[in-house]
Amino acid sequence: MSLLIDSGNTRLKWAWSDNGSIVLTDAVLNSQLSFTVLVELWHVLPIPQIVAVSCVNAPQTLALIVSVVKFLWPTCCVVVAQTQIVQCGVRNGYTQPEKLGVDRWLALIAVRNIYQQAACIVDCGTAITVDLIDADGQHLGGMISPGLTLMKQALSTGTQQLPYSEQNYIAGWSNNTLAGIDSGTLFAACGLIERVIALQSFPVQLILTGGDAARIAEQLACACIVDDNLVLRGLSYSVFTVQ
Numbered sequence: 001m002s003l004l005i006d007s008g009n010t011r012l013k014w015a016w017s018d019n020g021s022i023v024l025t026d027a028v029l030n031s032q033l034s035f036t037v038l039v040e041l042w043h044v045l046p047i048p049q050i051v052a053v054s055c056v057n058a059p060q061t062l063a064l065i066v067s068v069v070k071f072l073w074p075t076c077c078v079v080v081a082q083t084q085i086v087q088c089g090v091r092n093g094y095t096q097p098e099k100l101g102v103d104r105w106l107a108l109i110a111v112r113n114i115y116q117q118a119a120c121i122v123d124c125g126t127a128i129t130v131d132l133i134d135a136d137g138q139h140l141g142g143m144i145s146p147g148l149t150l151m152k153q154a155l156s157t158g159t160q161q162l163p164y165s166e167q168n169y170i171a172g173w174s175n176n177t178l179a180g181i182d183s184g185t186l187f188a189a190c191g192l193i194e195r196v197i198a199l200q201s202f203p204v205q206l207i208l209t210g211g212d213a214a215r216i217a218e219q220l221a222c223a224c225i226v227d228d229n230l231v232l233r234g235l236s237y238s239v240f241t242v243q
C-alpha cells in the first residue's frame with residue numbers, strides 16, 4: 001500500500017493506492033495546512049510502505065509533508081517525483097525539460113499510459129495548463145493561463161470597483177457584476193480550450209483534470225473526458241513502473 005500526495009498551489013490532495021489503483025482520495029486547502037492538521041488527517045491511514053510526492057508548491061510545504069510522514073511512519077520510504085527528460089513512455093518537449101512543472105509531467109505520464117493516444121491535457125487548477133502529447137508519447141509543448149479563481153482575484157485586486165466572490169452563477173449574459181465576472185472568466189477558460197482544439201491539425205482526445213475540470217467541461221462546446229486524479233495516477237506510474 002502506498003500514499004500518493006499532490007501538493008498544488010491551492011490544495012494538497014492525496015490518495016491511498018493499492019497495486020497502482022487509487023482507492024481513496026481527499027484534499028485540504030493550503031491555507032489550512034499545518035503539522036497538526038496533517039497529523040490529524042493522516043494518522044488514521046494504514047501504514048504505507050512508500051509515500052510518493054508531487055509538489056509544485058513552496059519548498060517549505062514539501063518539507064512539512066516529509067516531516068509529517070517521518071513523524072507518523074518513521075521507517076516509510078519517501079519518493080519525491082521530479083520532471084524527467086524521458087519517463088514511462090513520455091518525452092519531454094521543453095528546451096529545459098526540468099522547468100516543466102512536475103504535476104504537468106505526471107499528468108502526461110498518466111495519459112500516455114492510460115489513454116495511449118494523442119491527447120490535449122488541461123489541468124484546471126490554480127493555473128490552467130494545457131499540454132499536448134502525440135500518439136508516440138512526444139510532448140509537443142504547452143500553455144499556461146490563470147485558473148478561474150486567479151482570474152477573479154486578479155479583477156478584484158486590479159480594479160477599484162470589482163469585488164471577489166467564490167460563488168458560482170449560471171453561465172451566460174449577466175445582469176449583475178458578480179455573475180458577469182463569473183461568466184466572463186469561465187468563458188475565457190472555455191475559449192482557450194476550444195481554440196486549442198480548433199487549431200489542432202490531427203485528432204486529439206481532450207482530457208480535463210483539476211479542481212475546476214467539471215465546471216469547465218459542462219460549458220465546453222467540444223467533447224472531453226474529465227479525469228479527476230490524473231496527477232496522482234501519473235505519480236503512481238512514475239514511482240512503480242520499472243524503467
Ligand SMILES: Nc1ncnc2c1ncn2[C@@H]1O[C@H](COP(=O)(O)OP(=O)(O)O)[C@@H](O)[C@H]1O
Nearest residue numbers: 008009010011124125126147148149210211212
Ligand atoms: N472545495 C474546493 N476548495 C478550493 N478550491 C476548489 C474547490 N472546488 C473547486 N475548486 C477550484 O479548484 C481550484 C484548485 O484546483 P486544484 O486542482 O486543487 O489546484 P492546485 O492543484 O493548483 O492546488 C481552485 O482554484 C478553485 O477554483
Ligand SMILES: CC(C)(COP(=O)(O)O)[C@@H](O)C(=O)NCCC(=O)O
Nearest residue numbers: 008009056099100101103125126127
Ligand atoms: C504551472 C503551474 C504553476 C501549475 O500549478 P497548479 O495550478 O497545478 O498549482 C506548475 O505546473 C508550475 O509551477 N510549473 C512550472 C513552470 C512550467 O510548467 O513551465
Ligand SMILES: [K+]
Nearest residue numbers: 123125127129
Ligand atoms: K494546474
